[in-house]
Amino acid sequence: MSNIVINSDWNKKNYKKWFSTRPLNYKWMLLVIFVFPMFAATWEMKKSSGFSPLQLLGLLVFAFGFMSIIRKKSTAPNLIFTFYLFLFLLVSNLLLVFGYEGTIAQFGDTIRTILPFLLFFYFRKHINSMLDLEGFLITFLIASIFPIGTLYYEILFDPIREVYNTESRGGGLRLSGFYADLFGYMSHLICGFISYCYFYIKNIDKRKKSFVFSNLGFLVVLLICLVGIYNLRHQASWAVSLALLLIFVHFIRKKVSFFQLMVFLFIMLGVGFYFYTEIFSTLFAKDINVYQGNAKDSAALNGRVYIWKKYYAFWENFGVIAQWLGSGIAQHEKSRVMMGGGMHNDYVRLFFSTGIIGLLCYLSFLFYLLKNTLKIKMAEMKYLMLGSVMVIIMYSISSLPLLASGAMMYFLMAIISQTNKKFLC
Structure with missing residues (x-):
């Protein structure tokens, strides 16, 4: 099977052979990736039964x-000490809040908050070669067929659920299909694009390659992603997708002809111009009003700044130990909310969850990931890692990529967990 890695000869036969030969401890996770989009579509069942198959899957x-x-x-290899300290503070505060609340709901929140980091160590132990990493990427791409197909059914034919943005958020229909929110779709659009670009960069020097990895094939994939993102009407996702495209052009600039590079740059300029003239003023209307002085600062980022200020006022009244080591120590009735998804920002959530020391440790880990990424020599692997880290950094400003991002969380943990491993260099 090692020739697959050398020749990038992934096809149906080789993938089936690879999948069938994986150890059970890794194969069951691949099956989870396959079925996750279907389970994610069952989230509404918890309204009637109090529990959904998606929650059961997460628990399993x-x-x-x-x-x-x-x-x-x-x-x-071992990771930096600050990452382990951050995890210790996070778990300790979660257990303190669970002890204070003592509810089934808080038990679920505790499991959900720890799960991303458990996945990090799981993938770190079970992905130990380029073969298994590429197999994971292909598995994710196959799993993306259902959600992306469903999204395009909504775009071309009829919305499954009609959810409209408020006028202050630009108005218009926001597609989410069978899923709880748009991340059911966005996970596969963003992470699927990163996976595709990995294989495109790896195949770029091959003389004979399939249509999928040709320039025209790339344009088709890019169009699918951009049209999907446009119809999901999400501020952060435009910024993330444009950043990923910019990084992609940087990595291929020396591997393509001058004409091809100009075509890629023209596409980027066209997308950027269209975004600025047709989308920016609508999606970022609130932030523009804040910048121009026509609205309060608390209205920025769709009102998220108001939420942060509200709970920061509680944090200010906590004791010094709770401020430095985490809100769980304060045993305050608002600690659960401050450490949960209502913050709509992973930096703020983790700041409240682990205190000043914990946040500094987490930021040091992100810097550590970036530093290790720059050491990677393989262009396709460097893009894969850098793109994943940038997704975490950028989405964390107004979303929760390490808590409530669906399949994206699995993808990101699988990729960044490979940091500082020898086979990457």
């Missing part, structure tokens, strides 16, 4: 992932 992934971690000895 947590349990099996934990057992897989403790049973298999890791051969991966």
Whole structure:
């Protein structure tokens, strides 16, 4: 099977052979990636039954992932100490809040908050070669067929659910299909694009390649992604997708002809111009009003600044230990909210969850990831890692990529967990 990595000869036969030969401890996670889009479509069942198959899947992934971690000895290099300190503070504060609240809902929140980092260590132990990493990327691309197909059914034919933005958020229909929010779609558009670009860059020097990795094939994939993102009407996703496209052009600039490079740059300029003239003023209307002095600062980022200020006022009254080590120590009735998804910002959420020290440790880990990414020599692997880290950094400003991002969370943890491994260099 090693020739697959060398020749990039992934086809149906080789993928089936690769999948069938994976150890059970890795294969079950691949099956989860396959079925996740279908389970994510069952979220509404919790309204009638109090529990959804998606929540059950998350609980099973947590349990099996934990057992897989403790049973298999890791051969991966150690990470920086500050990351382990951050995790210790996060788990400690979650347990303190759970002890204070003592509810099933808080138990679920605790599991959901820890799950991304459990996945990080799971993938770090079970992906140890380029073969398994590429197999994961292909598995994710296959799993993306259902949600992206559903999205285009909504775009071309009829919305499954009619959810409209308020006028202050630009108005218009926001598509979310069977999913709880647009991340059911966005996970596969953004992460699928990163996966595709990985294989495109890897195949760029090959003389004979399939249509999928030709220039025309790239344009088709790019069009699918941009049209999908346009119809989802999400501020942060425009910024993320444009950043990923810019990074992509940077990595291929020396591998394509001058004419091809000009075509790529023309596409980028066209997308950027269209975004600025037709989309920016609508999607960012609130932020523009704040900048021009026509609205209060608290209205910025669709009112998220108001939420942050509101709960920061509670944090100011906490004791010094709680401020430095996490809100769970304060045993305050608002601690649960401050550490939950209502913050709509992972930096703020983790700041409240782990205190000043914890946030500094987390930021040091992000810097550590970036530093290790720059050491990677393979262009396609460097793009994959850098793109994933940038998704976390950028989405964290107004969303929760490490808490409520659906399949995106699985993808990001699988990629960044490979940091500082020898096979990347």
